[in-house]
């Protein structure tokens with residue numbers, strides 16, 4: 001689903017969007033324009049979800065999205081927001097990634113941000129970090145050649161220890 005680009009998608013705006021400052025209203029506007037281009041309704045809930053996701057580079061669970069959407073449009077029903085997230089996902093404007101623990105987290109899709117990425121998650125502190133989209137290309141190639149398996153590396157986060165937690169786990173004076 002991640003790779004499915006909606007018909008009529010305009011050229012991807014704002015290549016460096018992930019690094020853009022807070023707000024990123026351009027991305028919310030791009031999402032809204034895309035909804036219109038797809039002939040989809042721009043409901044208050046859909047608009048709020050796009051604004052929430054455009055306003056952060058954090059990795060938000062659907063409950064996080066809900067809490068922030070409620071700040072933008074108070075009184076939105078939970079189910080309405082859930083459905084908006086789901087629909088935006090089906091339309092290819094929002095993607096999710098599954099951490100090894102906890103609920104899926106959501107992003108604007110790379111069709112809006114202009115660049116994709118993979119994720120690593122620290123199993124000790126829970127921090128999720130973005131890593132380059134091509135990180136597992138070699139692995140994907142090998143799996144395809146040897147097993148005919150098509151890897152979808154962006155659908156789940158890789159698990160390990162972040163730098164800080166790895167340093168704390170290693171006794172001092174015994175670097176690896």
Ligand SMILES: [Zn+2]
Nearest residue numbers: 122125162165
């Ligand atoms: Zn950590």
Ligand SMILES: [Zn+2]
Nearest residue numbers: 117119129130
């Ligand atoms: Zn990310």
Ligand SMILES: [Zn+2]
Nearest residue numbers: 096098104155
């Ligand atoms: Zn999934």
